[in-house]
Amino acid sequence: xxxxxxxxxxxxxxxxxxxxxxxxxxxxxxxxxxxxxxxxxxxxxxxxxxxxxxxxxxxxxxxxxxxxxxxxxxxxxxxxxxxxxxxxxxxxxxxxxxxxxxxxxxxxxxxxxxxxxxxxxxxxxxxxxxxxxxxxxxxxxxxxxxxxxxxxxxxxxxxxxxxxxxxxxxxxxxxxxxxxxxxxxxxxxxxxxxxxxxxxxxxxxxxxxxxxxxxxxxxxxxxxxxxxxxxxxxxxxxxxxxxxxxxxxxxxxxxxxxxxxxxxxxxxxxxxxxxxxxxxxxxxxxxxxxxxxxxxxxxxxxxxxxxxxxxxxxxxxxxxxxxxxxxxxxx
Ligand SMILES: [Zn+2]
Numbered sequence: 001x002x003x004x005x006x007x008x009x010x011x012x013x014x015x016x017x018x019x020x021x022x023x024x025x026x027x028x029x030x031x032x033x034x035x036x037x038x039x040x041x042x043x044x045x046x047x048x049x050x051x052x053x054x055x056x057x058x059x060x061x062x063x064x065x066x067x068x069x070x071x072x073x074x075x076x077x078x079x080x081x082x083x084x085x086x087x088x089x090x091x092x093x094x095x096x097x098x099x100x101x102x103x104x105x106x107x108x109x110x111x112x113x114x115x116x117x118x119x120x121x122x123x124x125x126x127x128x129x130x131x132x133x134x135x136x137x138x139x140x141x142x143x144x145x146x147x148x149x150x151x152x153x154x155x156x157x158x159x160x161x162x163x164x165x166x167x168x169x170x171x172x173x174x175x176x177x178x179x180x181x182x183x184x185x186x187x188x189x190x191x192x193x194x195x196x197x198x199x200x201x202x203x204x205x206x207x208x209x210x211x212x213x214x215x216x217x218x219x220x221x222x223x224x225x226x227x228x229x230x231x232x233x234x235x236x237x238x239x240x241x242x243x244x245x246x247x248x249x250x251x252x253x254x255x256x257x258x259x260x261x262x263x264x265x266x267x268x269x270x271x272x273x274x275x276x277x278x279x280x281x282x283x284x285x286x287x288x289x290x291x292x293x294x295x296x297x298x299x300x301x302x303x304x305x306x307x308x309x310x311x312x313x314x315x316x317x318x319x320x321x322x323x324x325x326x327x328x329x330x331x
Contacts (some may be wrong), residue, residue: 002314004297005043005322007135007238007275008111008187008209010282012073013049023080024087025182030056030280030293033088036106039294042108042319043091043100043326045135045208048073049282050114053142074131077108081254089214091271092132097323103311109326111159111185111208114140120169130227132331135183137208138170138193146170150219157190157219165192166200174200183329186230187220187277189237204234204325209277209320211245212264224268231269234328235323238277239265252288255303256317262317271313291325 006110014029015021036044056063064072081089089100091107100107110132118124118136128136135258138146141154150157151324166174174197177184184205186194197205207230213221215328222230222237230237239261240246246261259319265274276297283289297318304314 001040001298002318003040003042003277004318005045006041006280006294007045007206007236007277007322007328008047008128008240008282009044009123009278009280010047010049010113011280012046012076013281014281015076016073021076022083023076024028024084028040031278033084033106035294037087037323039297040108042323043097045108045109045111045277046077047111047113047137047282050112050116058189070112070117071131074110074133075109078132081108081145090132091326092134092330094327097326097330109134111135111137113137113188113302114142114144114245115146115173116144118145118173120145120167122173125176125180125182126172129180129182133182134326135185135206135208136177136186136271137187138166138197139188139190140172141188146173146189147196148190149188151188162190162219163192164190166196171200175202178203181329181331182327185331191223191226194222194229198226198229198233201233204236204328205230206275206325207237207277209238209240209242209279209282211240211261212268214268215261215264216244216246217249218248220245227265227269227273231273234272235324236273236325237269238275238276241278241291243279243287243289246290251286253290255290255300258290258300259303259307259309260310263307264315264319271298272321272324274317275325276318 088106147166147170243250246253246257
């Protein structure tokens, strides 16, 4: 069984919605610690996603605010690591990564999807680092202090929207994130913002959960030029399992689609730039994904072998590339 590192899931958000405070077994979600162990996970990135602005407005004073929300969801992950320390442990430094790997524990990487709560403050970026955050997806589907999204309000962008670059703060924050050791994630960022990150980042950056626009023309996916830029930075693109990002307009995706996108990533950006970023628990219950839960990666591996991928290439795509990026990011 090949081990894997998965760079994006929304399990924390779903667990919180279902009042679960321990991620070990989550019958209603697509992954939990138990299934990650069975599937051979080396590391799982856990995103704290912020509620939509419209949801925040609707909830009014019932919403606790972004910072409390972030701490609540981060707390679920920390709590799980306390309860199940033999199985899963936080990964905030190279040493923690090494310790977890030698002890056979899953490394839990805390990430934020939408940096709006940082509110344009460099000091707050430091606060996020102290909380244990090691990747920030700069935007979600709304403009924020960093930049502009590639799916504004969840809809296709106009070409002028897509060309908007990072804000002044966003540009400065790239350097500060490089310095602090917080991985920059461009998965929801406008093409203009992507180009700014590619130009300014001195460290590898990632698209944690995006696919190839050449194969599936969706604003959330990366053009060949963008794939090459991620590869050139030493970063990776994590294969997203959400059907509309694998096959245009689709609600069903198969493993064949996953293999096609992985092959394209390798052909265009080199085998060093392909990785996994499932989006488990972030795609809705009604869609049928190629890989439906962690152990499905084994089926994907089988099909990749039959499709001509070499075992060494699969090792890179499944974990070695993402591990390399983590090591280059963490101190
Ligand atoms: Zn996302």
